[in-house]
Amino acid sequence: QVQLQESGPGLVKPSETLSLTCTVSGGSISSYYWSCIRQPPGKGLEWIGYIYYSGSTNYNPSLKSRVTMSVDTSKNQFSLKLRSVTAADTAIYYCARGPVITMIDNWGQGTLVTVSS
Amino acid sequence: QSVLTQPPSVSGAPGQRVTISCTGSSSNIGAGYDVHWYQHLPGTAPKLLIYGNNNRPSGVPDRFSGSKSGTSASLAITGLQAEDAADYYCQSYDSSLSGYVVFGGGTKLTVL
Numbered sequence: 682q683v684q685l686q687e688s689g690p691g692l693v694k695p696s697e698t699l700s701l702t703c704t705v706s707g708g709s710i711s712s713y714y715w716s717c718i719r720q721p722p723g724k725g726l727e728w729i730g731y732i733y734y735s736g737s738t739n740y741n742p743s744l745k746s747r748v749t750m751s752v753d754t755s756k757n758q759f760s761l762k763l764r765s766v767t768a769a770d771t772a773i774y775y776c777a778r779g780p781v782i783t784m785i786d787n788w789g790q791g792t793l794v795t796v797s798s
Numbered sequence: 799q800s801v802l803t804q805p806p807s808v809s810g811a812p813g814q815r816v817t818i819s820c821t822g823s824s825s826n827i828g829a830g831y832d833v834h835w836y837q838h839l840p841g842t843a844p845k846l847l848i849y850g851n852n853n854r855p856s857g858v859p860d861r862f863s864g865s866k867s868g869t870s871a872s873l874a875i876t877g878l879q880a881e882d883a884a885d886y887y888c889q890s891y892d893s894s895l896s897g898y899v900v901f902g903g904g905t906k907l908t909v910l
Contacts, residue, residue, distance in 0.1 A: 716899065725800055726844070726887055728899040742895045775843070783891035783899070784834055786855070788843040 683708035685776040685789035693770075693796050699763040703776030703789065710734050710757045714779040717750065717761045719772035720791070727772075731779065732759055739782075766796045801826060802888055802902035809908040810878045818905045820871045820888035826900055828869035831891040835864055835873045838885045838904075847886070848873060875907075883909045 689701040701717065716731040730740035732750040740748045744763070752759040763770060776789040803821040810816040820833060827833055835848040846855050848864035851871065863874045871890075875882055888902040 725904040726889075726901040728901060731899070739896060739898065741898050782897075783831055784849060785836075785889065785899070786846050786849065788845075790843050 683778060683787055685778065685787065687774060687776050687789050687792040689774075689792060689794065691793060691795060693766055693794060694798050695767055695796055696765055699761070699766050699770060699774075699794055699796070701761040701763075701774050701776070701792070701794070703759050703761075705757045705759075705778070710752065710754055710759065714782055715750075715752065715759045716777045716779060716785060718775045718777055718785075718788075719770075720775070721769070721772040729761065729763070729774075731782070768796050770794070771796045800903040801892055801900035802890060804886075804888060804902035804905045806903070807906045807908065809910055810875075811910045812878055812880060814878045815874065815876045816878060816907065817875075818873045818886050818888075818907070820873070820902050822869050822871075822890060822900075824869060825894045826869075826890045826892040827866065827871060829893050831893070833864065833866050833871035834889045835862075836887045836889065838887060840885070844887065878909055880909050883907055 684706045686704045693699045711734045714731045717729040732738045747764045749762045773791040775791045777785045778787040779785045832850045836844040837847045838844040851866040852864045861877045886905045892900045
């Protein structure tokens with residue numbers, strides 16, 4: 682059973698860059714779509730973007746100008762960078778896997794990232 | 799404002815049947831994209847409950863079922879149990895712009 686583990690700083694200052702690393706264990710990162718999804722406090726889920734193991738990406742139009750995702754197949758990891766963060770970016774950030782672009786079948790436990798000075 | 803619309807909350811007594819609706823548009827559900835459903839308990843990883851409109855992953859009880867028609871989809875839970883209390887999210891894909899994954903706003907199920 683594949684497992685995803687998020688890691689990164691729990692606190693980021695406004696205007697700085699949020700960095701999240703997702704480590705995949707129990708399976709290969711190949712042949713899947715890897716997504717980042719977030720949930721602000723008291724709100725619903727928001728898809729941030731995905732990266733295919735080959736490196737192709739697609740991002741949520743509302744966040745596209747601030748997001749970059751990358752993949753390191755040698756480490757079975759993928760990463761998220763979200764630039765110029767504000768308090769509105771405070772959320773639980775999840776890493777997730779999808780067998781196809783349109784579906785997610787496996788999630789990490791999530792990590793809380795707070796944007797505050 | 800979520801692209802897919804769900805009721806904020808539903809409730810039912812143990813043993814009863816509840817349904818959760820998910821309304822989209824012609825660029826997502828109405829365009830033929832599959833709808834998937836997730837069960838989420840706060841503090842845990844969301845769990846895939848229904849995929850491809852009406853398919854259950856291994857291990858999901860047959861009390862859970864999904865359907866889709868036109869621009870909407872529904873999740874039905876029969877024989878409600880206390881452990882079903884959770885947040886439920888629908889998810890699909892939207893073909894507008896460059897295409898992107900969309901979620902409903904989530905529905906909180908309370909078991910009375």
